[in-house]
Amino acid sequence: MDEYDGTQTNGSNEFKTARRARRAESQRRRRAIESQDDRAHRLSQQREIDSRRRANESQDDRDHRLSQQREANQIRRIAKPLTHKSAVNELANMVEANIEEYYIGQMTTKCDKCDALHFGKKPKSGTFNICCSNGKVSLPRIITHPRIVSLLGNRDDPNYAHFRLAIRRYNNALACASMGANVKPPPGQGPYCFRIQGSVYHVNGPLHPRPDDAPAYGQLYISDQNEATDIRMVASSELQRQLTLELSELYREINPAACA
């Protein structure tokens, strides 16, 4: 008897799953041909219905709804384990027009302690955890130098276009330390993915290079700046010598870590 009941439950679950799949398929077809206006109208109606329903629901109804939602999420997770490969396949089969828009709002909510900008509502405390740990971390203000502002935002600056194009080259050439991490790309094929295992750390060499080694990173800031610029130019042919020299001197002037 026990065995029979079990079979009946499994059969009933299978029936429900098949019915759910049929409904999802017919919904997907309907949505594939709906116009932009119809879609906006449908979403707005749905939002209204949801908000009315939730305003009137009792605590029990709410608990029930959340529990069903958790169950549905669990079923989805079990049915489609989110490996890199399955995510790539899912992406390949997706029709962009059928993906519902999700608008997160504007990033204009300011943390009262550190002025960092966030999305969404401000908490009652007025502070956030992810920027400054609710004011526990206090960082010095970011230094903005007119030359850097001009390179980044003034189209009339003769180096504006070049600097924006090669900005990562300049960043690397002027860095005081190199970045280290155990890079572990996911197996198989797919879109580019930068995955690391463990922590990201900065690799600092000794103050002076070893005999026969050319100075690099922080060591370049205690060398003659013309000589240092020549070494940086060897590392990347895309740098402009005059701008590299100018930026390294500026860096030595305004960055406490580079003041030799």
Ligand SMILES: [Zn+2]
């Ligand atoms: Zn903050």
